[in-house]
Amino acid sequence: MKSCFLALVLFALPVLAQEGKQHFVINVGTPEGQMLQQIGQDMDDASKLTLMTNFMEKYPKHEGVPWVCGMMQTIYLGQKEWDKALDAGDKGLAVDPNDLDLAYHNLKAAEGKGDPDLVSKWSAKTSENAHKVLADNKAPADEEGKQRVEFAKESDTYSEYALSAAAVKVQDPKKVVELVGQLEQRNPKSQYLPNVSGLYLVDLQKTGGKACASAEHIATANAKDVDALIFAGQCSLQGSHFDKAVSYGSKAQEALAAKPDAKKSGVANWIVGVGYGGQQRFGPANKALRAALPAVRGDAQLAPTALFYLGLANYQLGKPLGDKKQMTEGLQFFQQCAEMSGPLQDQASKNVRLIKAELGMK
Numbered sequence: 001m002k003s004c005f006l007a008l009v010l011f012a013l014p015v016l017a018q019e020g021k022q023h024f025v026i027n028v029g030t031p032e033g034q035m036l037q038q039i040g041q042d043m044d045d046a047s048k049l050t051l052m053t054n055f056m057e058k059y060p061k062h063e064g065v066p067w068v069c070g071m072m073q074t075i076y077l078g079q080k081e082w083d084k085a086l087d088a089g090d091k092g093l094a095v096d097p098n099d100l101d102l103a104y105h106n107l108k109a110a111e112g113k114g115d116p117d118l119v120s121k122w123s124a125k126t127s128e129n130a131h132k133v134l135a136d137n138k139a140p141a142d143e144e145g146k147q148r149v150e151f152a153k154e155s156d157t158y159s160e161y162a163l164s165a166a167a168v169k170v171q172d173p174k175k176v177v178e179l180v181g182q183l184e185q186r187n188p189k190s191q192y193l194p195n196v197s198g199l200y201l202v203d204l205q206k207t208g209g210k211a212c213a214s215a216e217h218i219a220t221a222n223a224k225d226v227d228a229l230i231f232a233g234q235c236s237l238q239g240s241h242f243d244k245a246v247s248y249g250s251k252a253q254e255a256l257a258a259k260p261d262a263k264k265s266g267v268a269n270w271i272v273g274v275g276y277g278g279q280q281r282f283g284p285a286n287k288a289l290r291a292a293l294p295a296v297r298g299d300a301q302l303a304p305t306a307l308f309y310l311g312l313a314n315y316q317l318g319k320p321l322g323d324k325k326q327m328t329e330g331l332q333f334f335q336q337c338a339e340m341s342g343p344l345q346d347q348a349s350k351n352v353r354l355i356k357a358e359l360g361m362k
Contacts, residue, residue: 023067032059039068045075056091066092066099073105077112085109086118093125100129104155107162116175119166120182123159127186130156157191164192173203184214188221198227211235219248224255226264233271237278245275249288266295270302277309286313300340307337308344315355324359331355 026040027033035055042048052068059065069092076085089106093099103125110118133152140146160183167179180200183193197218205211212235218228233248249271256265273288289310296302311333318326334355337348356362 026064032062032064035059036064036068039071045078049075060091061095063095065095066102068092070099070101070105073102073109077105077108080112082109082113086113098129098132100126100133100152100155103129104158107159111162111166114169116166116170116179119162120179123162124182124186126159127156130159160187160190160192164190164196167196167199173206176200176203177207177209181209181214184218188218193218194222194225194227197225198231201228201231212238219251223251224258226252226255226261226268229255230264230267230271233268233275237271237274240278242275242278245278246272249275263295266292267302268292270296270306274305274309277313280316282313282316285309286317289313300342304337304340304342304344304348307333307340308348311337311348311351315351327355327359331359331361 026036028037032055035051035058039048039051039055042051049072052072055062055068056065069088072088073085073092076082076088086106086109089102089109092102093106096102103122107119107122107126110122130152133148134156137145137149137152140149163179163183167176167183170176170179176196176199180193180196181204183190183196184200187193197215201211201215204214211231215228215231215235218225219232222228229248229252233245233252236242236245236248249268252268253265253272256268269288269292273285273292276282276285276288289306293303293306293310296306311330313330314326314333315330318324318328318330331352334348334351337344338352
């Protein structure tokens with residue numbers, strides 16, 4: 001299942017340009033100020049951690065706590081001490097809930113730990129804090145402000161990537177739905193949603209969710225999401241909304257022009273062809289389904305429908321013209337359909353008998 005149309009896009013991680021930046025004044029005339037000065041000057045991780053731990057115990061609510069906790073997180077992340085990094089982040093955010101660096105570092109720790117629930121939690125918090133930074137810095141006046149805005153944008157984008165990456169790794173369909181559902185709700189235009197939309201929609205359907213509604217939501221937001229377009233097109237066929245099916249299938253073909261995929265192109269043509277067939281537009285149905293057939297012939301679900309509508313289209317196109325050659329082609333497609341088990345088998349067999357009689361065949 002994990003191989004279903006998935007290909008994670010590599011993403012350049014945001015540079016931690018804000019790391020270790022001090023946004024408050026250290027008063028070296030106080031004991032706490034002297035400790036902070038010593039922490040900032042210490043270059044040895046072990047002794048620095050000792051100093052920072054002592055500071056946290058003595059001054060847990062000091063305005064310098066987020067700065068200290070951020071440095072603790074950096075060390076713990078480097079040591080792959082995920083739980084300690086998370087604990088430091090929690091303590092820092094208790095003092096400043098809007099600190100973006102701390103939330104982002106906790107997201108990295110959650111990823112390192114491989115905990116999808118924590119990834120979900122800290123992806124949301126990172127995005128929330130990033131948006132607060134952007135709201136407070138709509139027109140940055142200096143270079144530091146511009147860097148802060150850029151970091152917020154990158155962190156927000158990374159929070160989306162983290163959800164898609166976690167979804168690929170989990171085996172539980174419910175977890176996939178939770179992770180990608182959060183991404184869909186946050187940003188249906190996310191560049192990372194197409195990487196997991198196919199997996200998400202299948203698992204959403206398995207778990208009883210409104211997969212068709214989500215497919216249409218995603219496909220409407222992003223006309224380049226091939227998997228969502230194909231899923232929405234299939235849903236439209238199931239509901240006999242043939243015009244919508246043709247539209248979704250055609251958009252999927254347009255999106256595939258940038259990144260060709262023979263199987264997906266075949267399915268998109270199949271949707272378009274069946275949609276036209278449902279509208280009794282047999283000329284374009286014949287064209288689309290002939291293009292689809294090589295890719296779907298081995299598919300036990302799609303092939304019978306393609307063959308049935310090819311039979312119907314060629315028979316209906318040939319009959320008004322008295323074109324027995326095309327009518328015979330229609331007969332041959334019906335014969336192939338009649339050999340395949342499924343809901344169309346009986347009707348295809350009846351059509352074979354009727355066309356043979358009409359053409360004077362035994």
